[in-house]
Structure formats: C-alpha cells, structure tokens
Amino acid sequence: MSTQGLIGRDQELGVLAGLIDQVTDSGAAIVVLGDPGIGKSSLLRAAADHGRAVGLRVLAATGIEAEAHLPYAGLHHLLRPVLSAMNRLPATQGGALSTTFGMSDGPPPEPFMIALATLNLLTDVAAERPVLLVADDVQWLDQPAQDVLTFLARRLSSDPCVLIGAVRKGHDIAFAAAGLPELDLRRLDETCARDLLARHAAGLSYADTERILREAAGNPLALVELPLALRAAADAGMEAPRRPSR
Numbered sequence: 001m002s003t004q005g006l007i008g009r010d011q012e013l014g015v016l017a018g019l020i021d022q023v024t025d026s027g028a029a030i031v032v033l034g035d036p037g038i039g040k041s042s043l044l045r046a047a048a049d050h051g052r053a054v055g056l057r058v059l060a061a062t063g064i065e066a067e068a069h070l071p072y073a074g075l076h077h078l079l080r081p082v083l084s085a086m087n088r089l090p091a092t093q094g095g096a097l098s099t100t101f102g103m104s105d106g107p108p109p110e111p112f113m114i115a116l117a118t119l120n121l122l123t124d125v126a127a128e129r130p131v132l133l134v135a136d137d138v139q140w141l142d143q144p145a146q147d148v149l150t151f152l153a154r155r156l157s158s159d160p161c162v163l164i165g166a167v168r169k170g171h172d173i174a175f176a177a178a179g180l181p182e183l184d185l186r187r188l189d190e191t192c193a194r195d196l197l198a199r200h201a202a203g204l205s206y207a208d209t210e211r212i213l214r215e216a217a218g219n220p221l222a223l224v225e226l227p228l229a230l231r232a233a234a235d236a237g238m239e240a241p242r243r244p245s246r
C-alpha cells in the first residue's frame, strides 16, 4: 500500500485499504469527513491508487458547485466508463438511464428507477471486476446524484463494490447523515505538521516555522500555503497575511 507521500495518514488509508482489500467478501460504503484543506481529496486519491493497484475498476466523480444544479450530472460523470453495460439491464432500467443521460427520448424516469438501474448496472459491472466508487466533495454533487449515492451506499454490502464519499464538514447533507461508517479526518499532530512543513518549506527561520505551525493548526493546506504567502509577502516587502479564520 502506497501512502502517496501523505504524512500522518497511515491509519486512515489503512481503513480505506482494508475495505478495498476485502471487496470480494463484502461491499462497503464509508464517508470521509473533514474541514477544507485537511486532506480529503489527497486521501481519496491514495485510496483510488490502491484500488487500481489491487485490480479494482475505479469510477470517480467530484462535485463542483458550478454543476450542482444539473440533475444527474454527477452520476453521469461517475458512470460514464461503464455506461455501455446499460444494454444488459432489463429494458425499463436501461431505458431509465438512457433517457436520464439524454441518450434516448422519453419522459423523465422516476428517481427510484434511476437509482435501481444504477445499482444493478454496478452489480453487473462489479461481477466482472470489483468496483471502487470514489465521490469527492459529495456536498457539491447535484442533489439527485447525491440521492443515488445514498441509495447505493446503503445497499452495497452484498456486491463486490466499495463506495468512498468525501464530504466537507459543516454541510448537512443526507449522504453524511445516512448512518454510514465515518472516517473523520483530523488535523495533523505536531510531529507530522513539522514534517510536512520541512518537506514543503525547508529553510524557514525558527520564528516563521513556529508561527506557521501555530496558525496552520495541523491543517495541511495551510501548512503548504502559509510559507508561500510568507515568501510572497517577504518578496513584496510586506507583512505576511494572517490565515483567514474559518
């Protein structure tokens, strides 16, 4: 298992790799929760790499605020590589997906039929090769796609399919409140924070190091960006900006 240069996330990646490694025995779903910059996307990437390395088919989608109003855009993103398997579904279900994604004409299908068709499509595809679904920033996927993910997450236990969904803390969405197992990404401890800072900003003065460690409070993004801000400010001959409070 590779940690992809991630510092201090062995335990968390171990949890995700554990689910991935046992995918042929049972499916699973888990929600990765954390503040902005805490390392959700990085952890998901590492999990996806692990999934690929052990032979899973990885399907991924990322929520983007700009697409949040497009119904099923996120689902289309996720399923695009396996859409051809639609033909193997019962006609009503295949038709529901095909209409939803604008590949055939017809009245908008019932949301339940779309969710069911997605589940069966994934079950079918996963029977050939286990599947890892990776959904990042679920809070910014369109609502119908979030609903389908929640539906899937509660039903994957008997299929060789693992779903990992990351949600930014503070977003009160159904996917995060569906009673799924949660992996809470916490701030890095001081040793790891120092290690990250040393890797990204060797040569900082003692005072700057201590100041950045204090202000970043174990947030990896802040540990990466504050030294850059400090350097830019020094170059411009100004006082470094303080990290905005969240």
Ligand SMILES: Nc1ncnc2c1ncn2[C@@H]1O[C@H](COP(=O)(O)OP(=O)(O)O)[C@@H](O)[C@H]1O
Pocket: 005, 006, 007, 008, 009, 034, 035, 036, 037, 038, 039, 040, 041, 042, 043, 196, 220, 221, 224
């Ligand atoms: N454990 C870690 N070790 C090293 N760098 C990290 C770690 N976690 C996050 N980073 C870095 O911090 C930044 C923010 O991480 P990211 O995964 O995008 O956070 P999030 O998705 O939670 O907003 C990225 O530059 C990433 O490379």
Ligand SMILES: [Mg+2]
Pocket: 040, 041, 042, 136, 137
């Ligand atoms: Mg992210």
